[in-house]
Amino acid sequence: MTTNKQVEPAGTTTPAVPPFDTTRDFTGLVKFATPTDDEMQTLSQLRSSSGPWKDRGETPAESMEALTKLRPYISVGKVDNVVVGYVTVERDGPVPGASYMRNIVVKSELRKKGVGRQLLDQSLKVARDMNRKTIALRVDPANSSAVSFYRANGFTTVATVVSKKSGKLRLLMSREL
Numbered sequence: 001m002t003t004n005k006q007v008e009p010a011g012t013t014t015p016a017v018p019p020f021d022t023t024r025d026f027t028g029l030v031k032f033a034t035p036t037d038d039e040m041q042t043l044s045q046l047r048s049s050s051g052p053w054k055d056r057g058e059t060p061a062e063s064m065e066a067l068t069k070l071r072p073y074i075s076v077g078k079v080d081n082v083v084v085g086y087v088t089v090e091r092d093g094p095v096p097g098a099s100y101m102r103n104i105v106v107k108s109e110l111r112k113k114g115v116g117r118q119l120l121d122q123s124l125k126v127a128r129d130m131n132r133k134t135i136a137l138r139v140d141p142a143n144s145s146a147v148s149f150y151r152a153n154g155f156t157t158v159a160t161v162v163s164k165k166s167g168k169l170r171l172l173m174s175r176e177l
């Protein structure tokens with residue numbers, strides 16, 4: 001007779017802590033995949049409740065619309081198959097010849113634990129696989145956590161540009177791959 005009961009190999013235990021126990025060490029645990037339809041909903045919630053999109057009052061439906069266009073460029077980061085964040089990388093963007101990281105978002109309760117660094121490493125890998133030598137991004141200078149994160153990870157400001165959408169200043173940053 002077969003049962004659904006899972007048998008653990010001797011000497012192992014099922015982790016007692018859920019993935020979002022914020023005391024957990026996430027180093028090296030983030031795995032990447034393309035998003036499923038269900039995960040697209042999760043990413044839309046994540047984007048509309050984070051950073052510049054939240055400040056702009058973007059709704060989950062508007063996030064879904066934007067992310068649907070970006071879907072081919074999305075890498076979803078997961079720990080134990082649970083979404084912890086996502087990053088997008090396109091081959092072309094505002095810097096000629098450079099790949100473009102348009103979105104990088106970590107679930108709010110998991111920030112400052114090295115998850116963003118793992119998302120960034122994934123984006124660098126994707127950009128290298130596109131045969132690019134440089135990756136660029138645009139960031140609101142008022143988004144100090146993001147600017148600190150990019151600086152800590154080797155990005156430098158190459159120009160200050162005016163956003164066509166909002167008329168506000170944006171830093172154009174880049175780094176070699």
Ligand SMILES: CC(C)(COP(=O)(O)OP(=O)(O)OC[C@H]1O[C@@H](n2cnc3c(N)ncnc32)[C@H](O)[C@@H]1OP(=O)(O)O)[C@@H](O)C(=O)NCCC(=O)NCCS
Nearest residue numbers: 051104105106111112113114115116117145146148149152
């Ligand atoms: C930007 C973001 C992706 C960083 O992710 P994260 O998981 O917090 O980053 P990490 O833990 O890997 O941080 C690595 C380094 O970045 C810097 N950093 C990250 N967040 C910081 C903050 N709030 N203040 C100062 N430095 C910060 C630090 O140098 C940090 O190293 P440390 O922990 O040794 O001090 C995350 O803050 C986020 O999702 N923000 C909301 C969405 C957003 O604004 N995205 C960018 C615009 S597209």
